[in-house]
Amino acid sequence: MRSFTLALAFLVPAGSVFGAERPLEFNRDIRPILSDKCNRCHGPDSAAKKIPLRLDREAAAKSDLGGRRAIVEGDPAASEMIRRITAEKKAVRMPPVYSGLSLTDREIETLRTWIAQGAKWQQHWSFLPPVVPAIPPVKNPAWIRNPIDAFVAERLDREGLPPSPEASKETLLRRVSLDLTGVPATLAELDAFLNDKSPAAYERAVDRLLASPRYGERMAERWLDAARYADTNGYQFDGERVMWRWRDWVIDAFNRNERFDQFTLEQIAGDLLPNATNEQKIATGFNRNHRANTEDGIIPEEYAVEYVVDRVETTSTVFMGVTLGCARCHNHKYDPFTQKEFYQIFAYFNNVPEMGRAMKYGNSPPLVPAPTLEQQSAMQKVELHIHDTEKVLQTQAATIAESQTRWEKTLAKAEPLYWAPSAGLDVAFPFESGETVPGRIGKAASFDGTTVVEALKAGAFDIEDRFSLAAWIYSDAVPDGSIVTKMGDEPKGKGYGVHVNQGRVHVNVTNNWADDAIRLETETTLEAKRWYHIAVTYSGSRMAEGVHVYIDGKPAKVKVELDSLYRPFANAGFRFREPLRIGAGWGKDRRFHGLIDDVLVYSRVLPESEIAGLALGESLQAIAQKPAAARTAVEAAQIHSYFLENTAPAEVHAAYKRLAVLLQEKEALERTFPSVMVMDERPVRKDTFVLVRGAYNVPGEKVEPGVPAALPPLPAGAPANRLGFAKWLIEPANPLLARVTVNRFWQMYFGTGLVKTTEDFGMQGDPPSHPELLDWLATDFMGSGWDVKALQKRIVTSATYRQSSKVTPELTQRDPENRLLARGARYRLPAEMVRDQALFVAGLLVDKVGGPSVKPYQPAGLWKEINMQDGDYAPGAGEDLHRRSLYTFWKRTIAPPMMTNFDSSSREACVVRETRTNTPLQALNLMNDVSFLEAARFLGQRMLKEGGASADSRLQYGFRAVTGHLPSAAEQQILRDSLQYHLDYFSGGKGGAYLKQGVAASDPALNARELAAYSAVGSLLLNLDETVTKE
């Protein structure tokens, strides 16, 4: 019998694990002490505190400061540092009491010994480029499968520890399947693997997994944490946004095995690449995934700064592994980054044409339409049909022209005709009947300040809808007043409208006059006593750039007064029910005086050509008078369009109609395209200033974009924008990107990075446990052409990875966190995997990659209890309930509870370090969440239907499906007893209620008592420690 003394394991300082007998090394043993305990004052920011001594630079630390030297090589007694850290007097002793810091005896001894050994200094390891290290000799070369193992074994040799034996084939296949695809192996895959006795069997399995589309999903899961991806904006209102096309881009990039340098480049600056594709623009959504504030009362400039800060922090954490954010308010306290350098990087990300206050719902500009592959091919199909139809019309051009000429001759006898497009016409007011006066075209309506024309339902557009408004106007004075509006009939009312403001055409789309509106006016002024044709189109972009004004068919220059529309007219339960008004709206003082004729309202954006036709104001008869050659293009189009629409020969008419339908289809399809928020550049670069103490409203010195002096310079010819920055990141000379990346992947397989502080490779970060291995992986990764799949394969085919994760008390005590890698990794699965595995073994998991986020089961009321929108979370139906967890709708302020229970990041900000806790809430979640109960029921059903005829074979089947191996005799006995207990428990028709968990229907042919009992055992299997653990 062995006695456990595990408690001690938690008290053993990490240093001892890493071999105390070796001579002291600055980076490993000294720098962490100086950085953590001294450099907050004696570091890069010491000048600000007027402290002469710096301990972050060798020369400064060893220099003579008025007769005293902090560090005298080889002479601890003469070193002022030792005197001060060992001083009895509080006033003299370092670190000072007020700092809250103190040195342990062991740390003091370490510093003393180091000085005695000569105080050898080293540059900080992570800022030096990695060099390919020599592969070390090891005691047992037979164990080595690839160079990774040599570095691990060399270390174990030094520690006097043997590696663990290889894990069983069953364990190994489950481990690598979970690691590479996020779900375990199927039983068929397992059997095939066990039967494949060739030495290449494992490698074949790895290749199969790397080729699976699930690989990209699994890799994307952690990338979404790093990129703080979510389906809502966060902060307070937390409205929905649409970024899933970016998420799908990530999955696809991993599945295509895009080079990691390219993957980086495209996400940072894909939009700036020459001839950037839409996909490359979508990639830049990475830096738009941050939270965005939509609250009414905020000061937009303040949040505009926060977004850029978030980009700098996220980018530096993910791609550089440094905590640049610490230099926002002052020089970095530990690392060689100045505050100015922070703002130089800030400048790269500060040039996005964005608003500090984001759209309350939906995406905030800048954005791009991001059709999915299916949508793209549907679009191609429609465009092809359009092309074909147009061709039909073209090939018959001669015949059509002939019959048009014949028809034109008959025209003169008819009433004067005018043509306006009928596609997308919402409402027309020709003013040909009723109280009318002679107008521009036929008759018109006269407005004297008291008349108002209202149409309740017409023009019911909100701020994301497309529309066009057109009208003829005439006034004896300089035109003034409302033309067409759908807004509160009061000054500064809510809604949209076209007005004339002392002759200038004025358009506004207003939610709140002060700060939630688009407002613009033409530069030219209309004159009195003549007819004008006014047309306005709006693209639904919620931006002034989506508004176009035409006067007499020609685009008019406009001056934008306000461009900050962000809330729909109907929001937070408010219904917008103003009528469409002609000659009115915006209050009694703004009534139009004069004539208005032929008002047309379209639910689409009319192109300039069609607007020119409307503004022509010329009857078809008049056009027909002119010889074809004398007609303008607009005139020709007008008469031709009328002909095609109304009197062309049947076949031509049909083609024309078909074309109209197709164009409508095209438009409708376009409107279904999701958009993605992307990075974009302002035409003129926005100035960036150091912000004093980080405050948005206290600008200091103006800065130019640039990179920190402590890191390599920008590559030659790099442009002074994000693209230049991205190119700098991926330069082989950059010491950080490859190291930080391989370390994060390592963390995915071993639970902890070689550098434990995945997010911090700076002075305050942990030194790597295997520095040479890290550098070998980094250089190998770059050498392979940043081949991500090759890197994964290297790791998972190593002997290190393939070790058994069984541990002994001695080893746990020696190395509780498994930093020495004398055993395989064993830790609880990430949240997504816990759920996905349950669905997978139940046979419920839906194999569908990508698409809009879905809403699986969630306890009722969670949203309603704390949010401020009308509705509660509404779970989806059908396959939405059983998609992989990375597709679960992520509301930032109320995250999916199961994910939170299992330690997922909150998606409020970038997180790259994996953390795991072990709590009773997890136990409750696994036992009682409907998702897991439904999965248990289907696992029970699988045991019954696929597990053979006997209880034993069924139990074995279920156990094996979940764990990948057969139960031991003792385990089998417990399962057998449990099954019997539950058969008894559910006897007498008592199983019915238990089977009601979840909406997916069980096989009705199954006996309810049996199914309930097997479901309960299924639940037991899903709750096993082994099940939620990667072994």
Place this chain on the structure above:
Amino acid sequence: MLTRRTFFKSSSLGIGSAALASLLAGDAQASTGLPSLPNFPAKAKRVIYLFQHGAPSQLDLFDYKPDLQKLRGAELPDSVRKGQRLTGMTAYQAKFPTAPSLFQFAQHGKSGMWLSELLPHTAKMADDICVIRSMQTEAINHDPAVTFFQTGFQIAGRPSIGAWISYGLGSIGQDLPAFVVMVSQGSGGTQALAERQWGSGFLPTKFQGVKFRSGADPVLFLSDPEGYSGTARRRFLDDLAKMNELKLQDYQDPEIATRISQYEMAYKMQSSVPELADLSKEPESTFAMYGPDSRKPGSYAANCILARRLAERGVRFIQLFHRGWDQHNNLPKEIRGQCRETDQPSAALLQDLKQRGMLDDTLVVWGGEFGRTVYSQGVLTDDNYGRDHHPRCFSLWMAGGGIKGGVTHGETDDFSYNVVRDQVEVFDLHATILHCLGVDHTKLTFKFQGRHFRLTDVHGSVIKDILV
């Protein structure tokens, strides 16, 4: 029945129970806290924080300004406003008419504390509470302001005060989490809350607040499914423990032992939490004391009773959020409603703790995220006005463990616009709460991204004047 204790005895591994117990502590830190704490003897063992979400108006509740009546409707002088920033909601307002409170104030208790007629019950406890009139915050909008109050920082990502305390001090009892949160909905203007307000930020997630809800599942996933009894669950857990024990023998991974114990803890919660949430055994007198709402599950009053029950059962940090204080437009009407919902239960909680001898070691805090403006948002009429957000000054009260009763601390100017004496910042409040718990706020740190973070960042001083 297999409990954690019998599991240790019966464990076929023969692990010494002491060794295993400390092994379990590896992840059971939530119930033990840091060995270095407390730094000095604590006055308070626990905190009940009654967060009034949306920002109650100091002018209508605590900050008595009789002279304002004469200035009704007068434009707020620039000399007072000093160009300080306004929210986007009133920044464009053409006029800033002074809106004195419609409510009467009177003096209460031995100290003669001035309190509004809206708080008749709180007034009875005047000698037990300390009103701070000189609070000040940096944030001007709800979300950043609540985040600032809860985490010491306006931007998301840092641990909440309850998580810090849970990390530092752990739980007092065994069967419940160290940090429990309850949310109730008031009748007034409501703003959104976010789970991050009780999140653990960069601390491990086990330190986050556990939200207790009204209804069948006071804690998410607490109830066994329909058709599955407690007996069956017990059997299930026994079988599960046996399976996991076999695993532990084979793999000897201490995490397995922790998981076994967490399932036992879950089982305990399945009985301890419903017992806790079940108010049916409370005597009539309790409901009489907490008022008519207290019979309504999920109400602020019912949550106040639960807060007392949680306190009795060893929960370290109990936080209630009552929503509905965001009164931009119809303040007089809405604040009456909010006070009806909160005044009696808040006072009852103090009284209840007191009669049980628990007020001495329970720190109670009542307050919102900022104050409200003296000028009216929207039109000022004889019986109506609104008030916009006001971070420059506001009031809250503290009582119990370590705090002097009958004290009014700090002073604002004639318009309740700026603090003129004893300004208290949010960091000072945090420092003081920690102080009452025996924690030096400069010593409760956690290293993240290379930096030793504190709840109070580099700020904060204990408000010595209000301590016993």
